[in-house]
C-alpha cells in the first residue's frame with residue numbers, strides 16, 4: 684500500500700518533495716554515476732519544477748523525460764515538454780539532459796519507435812517517477828475512456844499511443860510496466876477533489892475504471908502519495 688503524506692499547504696509539500704527527489708537523484712548518481720527522472724505534465728507539478736530547478740545537485744548527470752505527452756509540437760501551449768523546458772530545465776537544472784516524447788511524425792503510432800530509441804540510454808529502472816492524477820482517475824495518459832487502456836496495462840513495451848475520448852489530443856504514454864519499472868514513484872496531487880478521487884481509487888475494485896489503482900494497488904514499486912489541501 685502507498686505511504687500517504689498529507690500537507691495543508693502546497694508550498695510546504697513542494698519544499699519537502701523537491702528535497703526528497705533531489706536527494707534520491709543525487710544518491711543514484713553517487714551509486715551509479717547517472718540518474719533518471721520521469722515527470723508528469725498538467726498544472727500540478729509546476730511549483731515543484733521551479734523548486735527543483737533551484738536545488739544544487741549534479742544535474743549534468745540527470746536524464747529527464749515525461750510520463751506522457753500530448754502529440755503536439757513541443758512549443759504548443761498545451762505541450763508537457765514546453766512546461767518542463769520553461770519551469771524545470773532552468774537555473775541549476777539547466778544542465779540536465781531532457782528527451783521528450785514527441786517526434787515530427789504525424790501520429791504517435793508513427794513516432795513511437797523513434798521516441799523509444801531516444802529513451803533507450805536512460806538509466807533503468809527509472810530512479811524517480813513523479814505522477815499526477817486526473818479527476819477521472821487517469822495517471823500518465825492511462826485514460827479509463829481510451830480503447831488502448833488494456834494494451835497500456837498489459838504490454839511490456841515502454842510506450843503506448845493513446846487516443847482519449849474525454850480529453851483532448853492523441854498522446855504517447857509510458858505503459859504501466861514502464862511506470863512500475865522505477866525505484867520510487869511519487870504521486871503528487873492537490874486539492875479536496877483529488878483527495879476524493881484518491882479515496883475512491885483506494886476502495887474501487889475496477890482498475891479499468893480508475894487506472895491510478897494499478898499504481899496504488901501493487902507491491903513491486905514503492906509509492907508515496909504527496910497531497911496538499913490548499
Ligand SMILES: O=C1O[C@H](COP(=O)(O)O)[C@@H](O)[C@H](O)[C@H]1O
Nearest residue numbers: 723724725726727815816817823
Ligand atoms: O493530461 C494530463 O493530466 C494529468 C493531471 O494533470 P493536472 O493538471 O490535473 O495536474 C497529468 O498528470 C498528465 O501528465 C497530463 O498529461
